[in-house]
Amino acid sequence: xFDFIYIEEAVLQYARTREILARFPNATHIPxxxxxxxxxxxxxxxxxxxQKPALILARKHGNLLLEAPPGYGIGSQRNFYFSHMxxxxxxxxxxxxxxxxxxxxxxxxxxxxxxxxxLAKEIVQANxxxxxxxTGYDCDSLALESITNFVASFMDxxxxxxxxxxxxxxxxxxxxxxxxxxxxxxxxxxxxMTPSDIAKVLEVGVPxxxxxxxxxAKLQTLGWPVGLRFxxxxxxxxxxxxxxxxxxxxFARLDPDQLHSVSLGQFRLPRQIxxxxxxxxxxxxxxxxxxxxxxxxxxxxxxxxxxxxxxxxEELLRYISPQIFFPCPSTxxxxxx
Amino acid sequence: xxxxxxxxxxxxxxxxxxxxxxxxxxxxAFPLYHKDDLRLIISGIGKIxxxxxxxxxxxxxxxxxxxxxxVGIAGHGQAEIGQALLIHKIVEHSSGRTxxxxxxxxxxxxxxxxxxxxxxxxxxPEPCAYEMEACGFWPTANLFSTAELVHxxxxxSDNKENSIKTLNKQRVEALIAQHLDLVENLVQxxxxxxxxxxxxxxxxxxxxxxxxxxxxxxxxxxxxxRLLAHWQALSPERSFTEDQLKDLHTxxxxxxxxxxxxxxxxxxxxxxxxx
Numbered sequence: 128x129f130d131f132i133y134i135e136e137a138v139l140q141y142a143r144t145r146e147i148l149a150r151f152p153n154a155t156h157i158p159x160x161x162x163x164x165x166x167x168x169x170x171x172x173x174x175x176x177x178q179k180p181a182l183i184l185a186r187k188h189g190n191l192l193l194e195a196p197p198g199y200g201i202g203s204q205r206n207f208y209f210s211h212m213x214x215x216x217x218x219x220x221x222x223x224x225x226x227x228x229x230x231x232x233x234x235x236x237x238x239x240x241x242x243x244x245x246l247a248k249e250i251v252q253a254n255x256x257x258x259x260x261x262t263g264y265d266c267d268s269l270a271l272e273s274i275t276n277f278v279a280s281f282m283d284x285x286x287x288x289x290x291x292x293x294x295x296x297x298x299x300x301x302x303x304x305x306x307x308x309x310x311x312x313x314x315x316x317x318x319x320m321t322p323s324d325i326a327k328v329l330e331v332g333v334p335x336x337x338x339x340x341x342x343x344a345k346l347q348t349l350g351w352p353v354g355l356r357f358x359x360x361x362x363x364x365x366x367x368x369x370x371x372x373x374x375x376x377x378f379a380r381l382d383p384d385q386l387h388s389v390s391l392g393q394f395r396l397p398r399q400i401x402x403x404x405x406x407x408x409x410x411x412x413x414x415x416x417x418x419x420x421x422x423x424x425x426x427x428x429x430x431x432x433x434x435x436x437x438x439x440x441e442e443l444l445r446y447i448s449p450q451i452f453f454p455c456p457s458t459x460x461x462x463x464x
Numbered sequence: 465x466x467x468x469x470x471x472x473x474x475x476x477x478x479x480x481x482x483x484x485x486x487x488x489x490x491x492x493a494f495p496l497y498h499k500d501d502l503r504l505i506i507s508g509i510g511k512i513x514x515x516x517x518x519x520x521x522x523x524x525x526x527x528x529x530x531x532x533x534x535v536g537i538a539g540h541g542q543a544e545i546g547q548a549l550l551i552h553k554i555v556e557h558s559s560g561r562t563x564x565x566x567x568x569x570x571x572x573x574x575x576x577x578x579x580x581x582x583x584x585x586x587x588x589p590e591p592c593a594y595e596m597e598a599c600g601f602w603p604t605a606n607l608f609s610t611a612e613l614v615h616x617x618x619x620x621s622d623n624k625e626n627s628i629k630t631l632n633k634q635r636v637e638a639l640i641a642q643h644l645d646l647v648e649n650l651v652q653x654x655x656x657x658x659x660x661x662x663x664x665x666x667x668x669x670x671x672x673x674x675x676x677x678x679x680x681x682x683x684x685x686x687x688x689x690r691l692l693a694h695w696q697a698l699s700p701e702r703s704f705t706e707d708q709l710k711d712l713h714t715x716x717x718x719x720x721x722x723x724x725x726x727x728x729x730x731x732x733x734x735x736x737x738x739x
Contacts, residue, residue: 130567130570130571131552131567131575133564155552155574155575157552157553157564157577159553159562159564160562164562164564165564168564168611170606170607170609170610170611171566171610171611171612172566172568172610172611172612172661175566175568175610175612175657175661176566176568176612178568178569179567179568179569179570324734325733325734327734328733328734329733361733362731363731363732363733363734364730364731364732365732406664407664409664409668409693409696409697410696410697411697412697412698412731412733413733414697415693415694415697415698416694416698416726416729416731417731
């Protein structure tokens with residue numbers, strides 16, 4: 128899978144580093160001082176590297192936890208996210224990572240214990256509030272699990288902190304670490320979903336929707352809290368048919384009464400990220416149609432965004448209770464003037 | 465376009481012959497050879513010479529998405545004589561500065577770290593390639609091109625068992641000649657990648673034609689480029705008829721026309737074209 132693995136010299140002797148390296152006996156090891164030397168430098172091409180990304184093993188310094196933007200919670204006012212990994216195995220054409228990062232190499236921060244310390248500190252500071260911690264912002268939480276053992280490493284931590292909630296955002300069906308552990312009521316496996324035909328075109332390398340539904344159904348049967356994330360909503364001319372079919376397929380497999388949460392999000396990109404993505408993929412239809420810029424964000428034009436949001440909300444609420452429905456706020460969802 | 469940077473005439477000779485390069489008739493500061501989209505420049509030995517030759521070559525025909533390849537001999541602390549090695553890390557011995565070529569393909573030979581030294585190495589303390597150009601060549605070429613298109617290929621000519629002092633011109637030529645297929649494959653691969661990137665930056669269809677036919681302000685030119693690029697992405701098989709264009713007289717008319725055309729398109733992501 129990886130021909131080249133860059134390793135920060137400071138983490139060469141970490142046990143986790145050695146475990147990961149042992150999985151790639153034929154890879155070439157390239158020591159570096161800090162991962163930014165490779166990852167952050169200018170004059171490199173994300174799309175070229177995506178054809179053959181390298182792995183980078185590093186130590187995360189500084190702020191290991193970041194506050195989530197206001198309004199992006201699923202039941203709490205104290206929301207944080209953390210990233211044990213940068214970049215994703217998958218290649219979704221709408222993904223902001225390719226506009227945000229200069230490199231497509233996958234960075235794994237092997238100092239999981241430091242993340243856990245930061246989480247524990249925040250949980251103490253939360254007192255009686257219920258903090259939510261989201262993973263899967265800069266990567267897919269489960270896709271590279273067989274290499275990182277991230278979820279397996281954090282299971283005991285999640286179990287030891289029942290007063291906090293943890294979301295694993297994923298498109299992967301690699302649910303083994305969850306199958307091998309008793310379900311935790313405070314650990315939500317949240318699956319991102321897009322209509323099947325759209326997913327086939329835009330979500331390169333991602334397991335088909337049906338496979339994701341199988342995984343979700345299995346987890347639900349075992350008692351794991353499962354979440355649905357329809358984010359981003361993707362427009363195309365007959366989107367109503369596609370989304371109606373998707374919701375029907377989802378709720379034919381899953382028990383809506385046993386779902387933890389369902390969220391809905393607009394397709395939105397900060398202006399500079401959109402610009403970078405467009406330069407990388409000028410032929411991508413998704414980036415050429417129906418978009419507008421407002422307040423530094425590029426998203427579908429107001430009337431279109433509102434129409435899609437309204438339609439999908441109404442459809443979803445035919446299946447689920449409003450108590451578990453969390454549509455993401457967006458500046459585009461204002462009535463057209 | 466691919467630019468080959470080679471330190472000496474001896475190392476260059478097999479490459480010039482293999483690629484049928486012709487000497488350029490320029491009063492240039494460096495010997496220069498070329499054919500079609502391939503250029504070779506002989507820089508002289510050392511990182512400063514390599515940097516200068518690289519910048520000089522770029523200046524002759526600035527083309528941001530050219531690929532660059534430095535080919536030459538090197539000593540090595542471990543590898544066998546004649547081994548070809550692609551460089552995955554470059555260290556400047558005098559300063560410790562490092563560079564990392566981005567190898568975004570499956571390399572056809574082993575890779576190694578190159579240590580750029582001021583004088584030929586005779587001790588070979590590390591299991592690395594010891595050479596004299598990479599840390600001048602690579603960062604300079606990287607100013608003009610993306611990291612995935614700038615590479616160094618070294619052929620091991622000396623090591624602990626075979627002193628650099630035993631090298632002569634015939635042996636150096638023979639070492640390079642041994643790996644012409646590898647160089648050729650690299651040239652083709654990198655040239656194709658450069659062409660792929662160049663296509664990405666190509667102005668959209670009809671852009672030049674529209675610019676010639678109507679006047680656009682600078683701002684309107686940007687808008688025109690964006691609208692035509694969107695049209696190309698959404699409806700590449702459709703063109704504009706003369707009937708549609710004949711009554712449009714200004715740049716503003718054209719932009720308005722294109723916006724209406726785009727607004728009338730439907731979007732089907734699942735097929736290869738829009739409706």
